[in-house]
Structures are given as structure tokens and as C-alpha cells.
Amino acid sequence: MTEAPGLEILGVSKRFHVAGGAVQALSDINLTARRGEFLALVGASGCGKSTLLRLILGLDTDYDGRILVDGQPVLRPGLDRGMVFQEHRLLPWLTVTGNVAAALRQSRLGQAEKRDLVAQHLDLVGLTRFATAYPSQLSGGMAQRVAIARALVNRPPFLLLDEPLGALDALTRLRLQDELKRIVSDGGITAVLVTHDVDEAVYLANRIAVMHPNPGRIAAILPVTDSVERDRSEPEFIRLRDTVLGLLGVREGTGRRAAADVDRRVAA
Amino acid sequence: MTTRWRIFLPWIVPVLFFLAWDLLAHFGHADPRFLPSLEQVGGRAVAEWRDEDLLGHVLASLQRAGIGFGIGGAAGLALGLVIGLAPLLQRLLGPLLLVHRQIALFAWIPLLSMWFGGGEAGKLAFISLAAFQPVLTNTWQGVANIPGKFRELAAVLTFSRIDTVRLVALPAALPSIFTGLQSALIYAWVATIGAELFLNVAPGIGGRMNEGQQLFKMDLLLLCVVLMGGIGLLLNQAATLLQARLLRWRTA
Structure with a gap:
């Protein structure tokens, strides 16, 4: 028996109309999060990750493609999706x-x-x-x-997090990461975390979607295997983090090697 | 300077002012018919209290100001809320209300006295109009300028329309509404004196000023001016205190 995926983003594209021109914010995004999965979206500013979150929330329904939550299309915000903004609001x-x-x-x-x-x-x-x-x-x-x-x-059942710890000092951030991890896993919650903190993504997520800008698209999806064990000093943790950073173009050398690595992982 | 001294700072200039006034009246070459001394004004105050029911006049003026403030403030608050929350109404009514803002308050006196007469109704209409304007403008702007992030939050929490007004729009606009109410209180007070001066004679501080002018009682005129200022100041202080209490969350 296969359980229906909790969150399905199917071929989603989004354009913004600004000053007479159109900007492609998201291009053909395909992404799913199974029930209880912790999904992280990482990418530089302007890659559309926050826009994607707004679409999942139902704050904006003017887009192409489909977003299903528990098999139902998202038409408006709902109490089935909790949201944490970057500022506490x-x-x-x-x-x-x-x-x-x-x-x-x-x-x-x-x-x-x-x-x-x-x-x-x-x-x-x-x-x-x-x-x-x-x-x-x-x-x-x-x-x-x-x-x-x-x-x-x-x-x-769903928790959406838009850089929730981005505005906090480093120490508080580490502490809250642990809390979030505990709360989400204890509650069996399906979480989508938008962050530009790669370390945070590797530490918290089961899967990481790396996004690229102009237009916003998914460059790679990396599983975070349990063997990484989420210990920041584990060699595998560091390797995965470097892989993601490489995909974001932070380190040229590792980036190329990492890309090959991703292909293998995604194929697996 | 120590804090003990700081609390006296706001009093220094007023005290010097009254001192200068008195010295000028006593030792200067000012004509006492035009500039009576403080003692004269004080003596007039005692006489007014005893013989002319000064308290009654003050209360009559305050009551007029209060009623006008109530009517105008309530109307301004209601209309401001509705316009601020309904973009369509804002489009429809905005230009008219903007024009209304450009018209000097006292320009309404001739019109209102034709419509409502120079008696109590005309006075109250004028005072209400004076209080209406600042409350309307500030409520409208306060509600219309609620930060987008709070509107978004209300959407995410799937608030009903009533909850959005009660939990988000109204409290967010409250500081602005208070600014409007505080201005309205002073406007109403000033308009009260204006109505009493320019419309039919009736009990009130303005009425006493009319008499002072006609009978050339300079001390009575000055007494009324001091009373107007003092009472206005008290009203303002009361409003500030009330505001601080109701907006505790800002300073908590």
C-alpha cells in the first residue's frame, strides 16, 4: 500500500508582472514531501523559495501548475498549514x-x-x-x-518555515534548531523549511532541494541519509554540506565534483 | 542636572512669563486699563466666582465641548474605520473629504448658524464638526496603513472579518486614532469658545468674554484667556494619561 504524498508541487510556474515587464519567479517546480518528511529549500536570495512557500500557504493562487496538500488543491490559507515567518510577526x-x-x-x-x-x-x-x-x-x-x-x-499536519531562525544570533539559532527538530519529529509533522543556511538544512532536513535563481528552479534534490546522523562534525555531514554549497556555487572545485555526486544520489 | 531639578524645568518659563507680566503691570509704563496686574485678574476671578457663577460658566462650556466631542468623535471614528477598511469607499469619498479638510473651521460658522440657528444646536453642530475632522483623518489613515505583514498574518490565521478588525486593524490603528481623538478634544474646546463668542450669547466662558469686551473689563478677558488655556492643558494631559494606559503594550 502506498501512502499518498502529503505535499505535492506539480509543474508549478509563477510570473510576477513588474513595471510593464514579466519576471519568471518560478519555473516548472516539481517537488513532493511525504507525510512526516522534513524538506528544506535552500538557495540564494531571489531564487523564489519564499514565493513557493507563499503558494503552498495559499496566499497567492495566481500561478500555473498544481499544488496539492493531502491530495487536495490549495485554494486559500488553512489551519492545516502552520506558518513561521522570518520575523516573529x-x-x-x-x-x-x-x-x-x-x-x-x-x-x-x-x-x-x-x-x-x-x-x-x-x-x-x-x-x-x-x-x-x-x-x-x-x-x-x-x-x-x-x-x-x-x-x-x-x-x-504541515509546518511551513520561512527562514525562521535567520534573524537570530548564532547561539540561539543552534538551540532553536534542536528544538525545532525535536518538535517536528515528535509531532510527526511534515515540514518545509526555507533557508539559506546550508548547515541548518543538512542538520534538520530529510531531503534538501537546492534552488537556482533566474528563473527560480530546482537544481538538485539531495536525500539526507540517516547515516549522516546529524552530527555536525561527522565527515559525511561535512561532505553533504559542501556538496550543497557547491551546488550553490560557493566553492568552485567542490561544486563540480559534487554535481557528479548528486547525479549518483538522485539516480539511486 | 539632577532629575530632581528636571521636573521643574517646564515651569520655569511660565512662571517667568507671569512674573514679567506682573512687573510690567506694576512698574512698567503699561496702561492698567489695557494690561491689568495679576492681582486684578485674581480679584476678578474671586468676584466672578462669587457673583457670576464662574463655575457654572466653565461647566457649561465643558459640557458643550464634551457633547460636541462625543458626536463628532463617534462619527469620525465610525466613518474613518469604514473608509479605511473599504478601498472602494476610500476611492469614492476620499476626494470629497480631502476638500473638506482644506476649509478653515471658522468658515463654517455662517453656514451652520443659518442651518442650525445661533442657539445651542448651531453651537453643538459647529463643535461636532470641529471634533469630527481630526478623528476621521487619523482613524482612516491608521486603518488604511496597517502593515501588510499583519494583513498577511490575518490571512494565514484564517481570521474572520470581525476578528481582523478586532484583533488586527483596530489595535494597529489605535495609536493613530488616539492622536486624532486628542486633537479632536482640543479642537472641540477651541470651537466651543469660538461658538460662544460668535454665536448667540449663552452661559459659558465665551459668553463672559463677550461681556468683558462690551463692558471693557480687561481683567475679565484675561481671566477667560487664562482659564481657556488652563482647561485646555488639563484636557490634553488627561488624554495623554489615558492613552498611555490604553497603549501599555507599546511601552511594556
């Missing part, structure tokens, strides 16, 4: 609790259940003590934790 006039609870406005659960869910998710991100604080009283890392709790409080 908390509503400054609501407390931490208020911000997380805001995501439950459209939920049909009872008040008591909602309260429990909020408390549970604040606990999940370790911010129970700050339940009554306002966003302006939080550090960047704490605010982003609240945003993660808000994205998860509906227990969505």
Missing part, C-alpha cells in the same frame, strides 16, 4: 498567551480545550513563565519561540 498588543490563542480563533474547540492547547504549546517551547508578557518584553529568540507555538497550536 507577533501582534504587539497581545500577550504571549493572546498571540498563541489568536491562532485558535477559527478552531471549533471549546474554551477549556483551547486554553489547554495554548498552555501545552507554551510549555512545548518553554515559555510558560512568560505567558502574560508582551512581545516587546521578549528577546528575539523567545519571540520566535512564541511564533512557533502559534504555528503549532492548531496541531497542523
Whole structure:
């Protein structure tokens, strides 16, 4: 029995019309994420990875091709897809609790259940003590934790992350990477992470899609085998990271060797 | 300079001003008929309080300002919200409201006194109009300029229209709305005095000023000016305090 893929992006192309001309933001993107898979999209700025996320969210439905979530076409945003933006985007006039609870406005659960869910998710991100604080009283890392709790409080099967840790300092970023990894794998969540941090992608993802710009397209899809074990000092971790960096054109020499490597992996 | 001293800073210039006024009245060559001394004005205040029901006049003016502020503020808030949230209405009504903004407030007095008469109705119509304008403009702009990222968030969280207004649009526009309400309060106060001065005689500070002018009571005129300024300042301070309380999240 084959389980239907959780997220299917089928032949998606997207144009933007700017100042009389058209810009091809995405060109024939084909990508799937199985249920419970952690997919990373890496690429330089302008390669369309954030645009792709907006399409999956349903914020923009003006594109060619099809995007299916659990077999259903995406027509609009839905509570089945939680979203974490690069900036925490908390509503400054609501407390931490208020911000997380805001995501439950459209939920049909009872008040008591909602309260429990909020408390549970604040606990999940370790911010129970700050339940009554306002966003302006939080550090960047704490605010982003609240945003993660808000994205998860509906227990969505899908979690979309748009460079969620990009604005944080290095230490906080490493800590939150561990938290994200734990939360996503414990919850059996299908996650799509957009990042330009290759290290982060290798550390978190089961599969990495490398994107190239002009027009935005997928250059390669690399599986992250379990043997990499996600230990940043493992030779295989470093090799995979260098491969991805090479595909992004960061190191010329390794890039060419890496490309051959990818062909073998993709063929396998 | 220590903080202990800093709290006195705003008082220095006003005190010097009144001191200069008094010195000029006493020792200068100013004609006391045109520039009465502080004592004279103070004496007039006592006499007004005792014989002319000064408090009643002040309360009459405040009540007028309050009612006008209520009517004009509510209308401005409602219309501002609706226009700010409905791009179509913004297109339709925007130009007209922009023209309305260019018309000096006091230019409405002749028209309004024809329409509503010079009595209480005409006065309240004028004060309401004065309060309406700043609330309308600021509410409209505040709601229309909600950051796109918050609109997007409302879409992602699949907010209903009501939730979008209640949880996003209104609080996001609140600082701007408050700016409008605060201006409206002062506009209403100024318009109250204007209405009392230029329309039919009625109890109120403006009414006392009319008498001061007609009977050439310079001390009464100055007393009224000081009262107007003082009460306006108090209203402004009260609004600032209220705003700070209601917008705690900004400074929390």
C-alpha cells in the first residue's frame, strides 16, 4: 500500500508582472514531501523559495501548475498549514498567551480545550513563565519561540518555515534548531523549511532541494541519509554540506565534483 | 542636572512669563486699563466666582465641548474605520473629504448658524464638526496603513472579518486614532469658545468674554484667556494619561 504524498508541487510556474515587464519567479517546480518528511529549500536570495512557500500557504493562487496538500488543491490559507515567518510577526498588543490563542480563533474547540492547547504549546517551547508578557518584553529568540507555538497550536499536519531562525544570533539559532527538530519529529509533522543556511538544512532536513535563481528552479534534490546522523562534525555531514554549497556555487572545485555526486544520489 | 531639578524645568518659563507680566503691570509704563496686574485678574476671578457663577460658566462650556466631542468623535471614528477598511469607499469619498479638510473651521460658522440657528444646536453642530475632522483623518489613515505583514498574518490565521478588525486593524490603528481623538478634544474646546463668542450669547466662558469686551473689563478677558488655556492643558494631559494606559503594550 502506498501512502499518498502529503505535499505535492506539480509543474508549478509563477510570473510576477513588474513595471510593464514579466519576471519568471518560478519555473516548472516539481517537488513532493511525504507525510512526516522534513524538506528544506535552500538557495540564494531571489531564487523564489519564499514565493513557493507563499503558494503552498495559499496566499497567492495566481500561478500555473498544481499544488496539492493531502491530495487536495490549495485554494486559500488553512489551519492545516502552520506558518513561521522570518520575523516573529507577533501582534504587539497581545500577550504571549493572546498571540498563541489568536491562532485558535477559527478552531471549533471549546474554551477549556483551547486554553489547554495554548498552555501545552507554551510549555512545548518553554515559555510558560512568560505567558502574560508582551512581545516587546521578549528577546528575539523567545519571540520566535512564541511564533512557533502559534504555528503549532492548531496541531497542523504541515509546518511551513520561512527562514525562521535567520534573524537570530548564532547561539540561539543552534538551540532553536534542536528544538525545532525535536518538535517536528515528535509531532510527526511534515515540514518545509526555507533557508539559506546550508548547515541548518543538512542538520534538520530529510531531503534538501537546492534552488537556482533566474528563473527560480530546482537544481538538485539531495536525500539526507540517516547515516549522516546529524552530527555536525561527522565527515559525511561535512561532505553533504559542501556538496550543497557547491551546488550553490560557493566553492568552485567542490561544486563540480559534487554535481557528479548528486547525479549518483538522485539516480539511486 | 539632577532629575530632581528636571521636573521643574517646564515651569520655569511660565512662571517667568507671569512674573514679567506682573512687573510690567506694576512698574512698567503699561496702561492698567489695557494690561491689568495679576492681582486684578485674581480679584476678578474671586468676584466672578462669587457673583457670576464662574463655575457654572466653565461647566457649561465643558459640557458643550464634551457633547460636541462625543458626536463628532463617534462619527469620525465610525466613518474613518469604514473608509479605511473599504478601498472602494476610500476611492469614492476620499476626494470629497480631502476638500473638506482644506476649509478653515471658522468658515463654517455662517453656514451652520443659518442651518442650525445661533442657539445651542448651531453651537453643538459647529463643535461636532470641529471634533469630527481630526478623528476621521487619523482613524482612516491608521486603518488604511496597517502593515501588510499583519494583513498577511490575518490571512494565514484564517481570521474572520470581525476578528481582523478586532484583533488586527483596530489595535494597529489605535495609536493613530488616539492622536486624532486628542486633537479632536482640543479642537472641540477651541470651537466651543469660538461658538460662544460668535454665536448667540449663552452661559459659558465665551459668553463672559463677550461681556468683558462690551463692558471693557480687561481683567475679565484675561481671566477667560487664562482659564481657556488652563482647561485646555488639563484636557490634553488627561488624554495623554489615558492613552498611555490604553497603549501599555507599546511601552511594556
